[in-house]
Amino acid sequence: MKDLILGAFQTMNPNGTIGASWRVPGNTDVRYLDLDHWTGLGKRLEEGGFDFLFFADSYGYPMIDGEVIPTALTDAMYIPMADPITVVSAVAAATERLGIVVTSSTTVERPASVARRYGTLDHFTRGRIGWNIVTGAAQASSAELFGEPMIAHDERYAQAEDHLAICLGLWEGSWDDDALVEDADAGVYARPDGVRAVRYAGRHLSSRGVFGIPPSPQRSPLLLQAGTSVAGRDFAARYAEVIFIGGGDADLIRDQIVDIRRRAEAAGRGADALRFLVGAHFVAAATTEEAEHKRAEMVALATLEQAATTYAWVTGIDLTALPLDEPMPDLRTEQGQSSVDRFMDPASGRRKTVRQVLEEYRDNGINGTVFVGDGPGIADQVAAFVDQTDADGFLVQPHVTPQTYDDFVDWVAPALRVAGMLPTDVRPGVTLRDRLLGAGSRLPASHPAAALRRVRSAV
Numbered sequence: 001m002k003d004l005i006l007g008a009f010q011t012m013n014p015n016g017t018i019g020a021s022w023r024v025p026g027n028t029d030v031r032y033l034d035l036d037h038w039t040g041l042g043k044r045l046e047e048g049g050f051d052f053l054f055f056a057d058s059y060g061y062p063m064i065d066g067e068v069i070p071t072a073l074t075d076a077m078y079i080p081m082a083d084p085i086t087v088v089s090a091v092a093a094a095t096e097r098l099g100i101v102v103t104s105s106t107t108v109e110r111p112a113s114v115a116r117r118y119g120t121l122d123h124f125t126r127g128r129i130g131w132n133i134v135t136g137a138a139q140a141s142s143a144e145l146f147g148e149p150m151i152a153h154d155e156r157y158a159q160a161e162d163h164l165a166i167c168l169g170l171w172e173g174s175w176d177d178d179a180l181v182e183d184a185d186a187g188v189y190a191r192p193d194g195v196r197a198v199r200y201a202g203r204h205l206s207s208r209g210v211f212g213i214p215p216s217p218q219r220s221p222l223l224l225q226a227g228t229s230v231a232g233r234d235f236a237a238r239y240a241e242v243i244f245i246g247g248g249d250a251d252l253i254r255d256q257i258v259d260i261r262r263r264a265e266a267a268g269r270g271a272d273a274l275r276f277l278v279g280a281h282f283v284a285a286a287t288t289e290e291a292e293h294k295r296a297e298m299v300a301l302a303t304l305e306q307a308a309t310t311y312a313w314v315t316g317i318d319l320t321a322l323p324l325d326e327p328m329p330d331l332r333t334e335q336g337q338s339s340v341d342r343f344m345d346p347a348s349g350r351r352k353t354v355r356q357v358l359e360e361y362r363d364n365g366i367n368g369t370v371f372v373g374d375g376p377g378i379a380d381q382v383a384a385f386v387d388q389t390d391a392d393g394f395l396v397q398p399h400v401t402p403q404t405y406d407d408f409v410d411w412v413a414p415a416l417r418v419a420g421m422l423p424t425d426v427r428p429g430v431t432l433r434d435r436l437l438g439a440g441s442r443l444p445a446s447h448p449a450a451a452l453r454r455v456r457s458a459v
């Protein structure tokens with residue numbers, strides 16, 4: 001059995017990931033605008049043995065026909081959502097080992113600013129920062145907010161490629177490792193011949209210039225990716241080191257992992273250069289009955305309106321306008337087609353009704369995988385799931401913070417350790433990349449970024 005990687009899923013929003021859990025007494029996510037909430041949670045996760053705290057993020061909110069969906073506001077679904085990059089330094093100062101992974105969209109952000117932000121944070125965190133690269137959920141409302149036309153789905157990935165190439169060029173290609181000399185006697189802070197301009201000219205984005213920050217422990221942050229459309233998988237296979245997978249169904253997850261690994265090998269990257277983490281709910285307690293009771297309480301709080309709001313957030317499609325008990329029709333969206341395709345399988349003739357899709361979103365959330373039981377029971381389910389999917393770990397999704405994580409630490413983690421699925425000691429390595437991939441702090445030679453290190457041009 002392999003040692004699983006554990007991330008704690010969060011958004012800077014009052015809810016967990018199923019229903020309107022902000023209403024559950026004791027849910028500290030309602031304090032998402034208090035810095036103490038995040039530093040306290042960071043410490044707790046580090047003590048509990050989590051590898052990293054992950055912040056999902058999006059500027060987009062649930063919108064139909066140009067208007068925010070009222071349920072989104074009454075139930076705090078995806079709005080409000082604060083900017084997670086702002087808490088990284090505070091969490092880093094409160095912790096020693098915990099990785100911190102933040103989502104930034106290549107569609108709305110500009111590469112030189114992303115490079116500078118994550119480059120700075122790699123210093124402040126001493127090599128514990130990761131970037132979840134997304135082309136963005138909820139694109140329609142996000143594009144309107146930025147006053148830009150919505151870019152078509154696959155074009156967003158083409159743009160992501162330009163975006164990442166510029167970032168990688170700045171991180172990897174601009175400064176030599178020994179360019180920073182800080183020699184006060186000689187009056188030389190940095191050697192001009194060790195710093196060079198990096199050029200990139202792409203179809204969507206171009207850049208020429210010197211990076212403003214000397215090399216950090218990882219140089220490039222750990223590169224994570226979420227998005228499982230064909231274009232998304234192809235992008236992940238070539239660039240990502242850790243890939244987030246959702247979808248619920250174990251066979252679907254296995255197929256996606258096999259496909260991305262195959263694409264990665266075709267791109268010249270070693271099969272073990274990538275790790276796959278599945279977004280999942282763990283409903284754990286001292287006994288199976290207690291856990292099932294907790295699960296029932298959790299589902300009872302969630303409604304079909306909330307499910308429709310979530311579906312609209314990821315796809316832009318209003319399922320409430322369709323007949324509930326008819327099979328899902330063919331739907332096309334430029335927003336998140338993989339979330340639509342997940343419920344459509346014309347090949348097998350299996351097609352869920354609109355109501356079934358909504359019920360599934362209501363009960364299981366966007367990512368779909370749920371484990372319920374006492375510690376040993378969940379450890380058995382996890383072992384079978386990992387066996388079937390070849391997943392390398394999980395993003396533990398909160399229902400109620402910190403209870404979900406505490407339950408995981410109290411009931412699930414000990415059973416996983418007994419079953420040989422979690423390390424018994426702190427993972428070795430100083431940086432996030434080294435801890436999770438075990439091959440040093442910098443991107444490996446098999447990554448396309450390695451070629452950028454050889455790019456040289458006069459300033």
Ligand SMILES: Cc1cc2nc3c(=O)[nH]c(=O)nc-3n(C[C@H](O)[C@H](O)[C@H](O)COP(=O)(O)O)c2cc1C
Pocket residue numbers: 055056057058103105132134135136137138153226227228229230231232233244245246247278279335336337338339367395
């Ligand atoms: C565990 C997990 C976390 C994700 N987090 C985000 C996120 O924070 N922001 C975002 O825009 N998309 C996120 N996504 C990806 C979206 O679900 C969506 O698939 C993607 O933005 C659109 O790409 P696609 O069409 O290639 O799937 C996440 C996916 C998974 C499985």
